[in-house]
Amino acid sequence: MFRTQNSEIAGLPEMFGEGLTHWNSVSRVLAMHWYHVSVQEFHEGRLITFVHMINDEVRLNDLFTNQSQELIVDDVQVVTPPWMNKSLNWKMEKLMSVSIGFDKNDVVVCLVEVEGGEVYSDTHDRNFDASTLTDLRRIY
Template sequence: MFISDESCLVGFPGFPGPGRTAWRMVERDSEELWYHVRLRIREGEGSRSKKCMPADSAVLAHLLSQQSPDNTIEEVQVVTAPCMNGSNSDRMEKLVSLVIGYDQSGECVLIHKVAGGAVYSSAHNSLDAGSLIDARTIYEDA
């Protein structure tokens, strides 16, 4: 989840459009991963790019389900914390695939494969996609 303080609100409620607000800063307290998605939105003869930051795989899956000829996903990146990626800092890497399934105890597990070849598992005991029950692919880079 992303959080923001009211002091970071830009302008007034409704800016930049109905039902929307603009913020100068958002925060994350969690060590959970999140996503950075670049969309291409066609409007008449032209198009524009839009970037979204889904806080979890459910929101990412919803964004992916909204694709149409006028609304396409150009790139998905995953942002992992040091405890997941084994480094000293967060990493943003191009996502190649995302598989969701369940381990032997029924816990939901996410398997992320990134362009650099690394595979990140939300399970504490590094499961691979082949060992999951009811595994299904949520995202696969075309």
């Protein structure tokens, strides 16, 4: 999940609207993947592009479920840490699909497919085999 420090607040809470607070920076403690989602939302009668930084598949699925004429998902990218994408650096890539299922220990595992066909999993199990997941469900 994302975290903020009070010293990074931009302006005053609700200065930019009821229930809103702006931040100069956010951080993450765990090196886990997250989603960068561009959406178009009607706000005060105008269509405005926003970027949502989404922590997990539950919230990503909620965003897809809540799409309407007032909220349109334009683009979804996944940001993955090196251990997950098998490289030396974090990567942000166009997301093609997201599926979740359960491994042999009944732990939820996420599979993300990116543009280019690579499939990454969020498990640290070195012997992981995606074909052994049960109750596999595609959410995007």
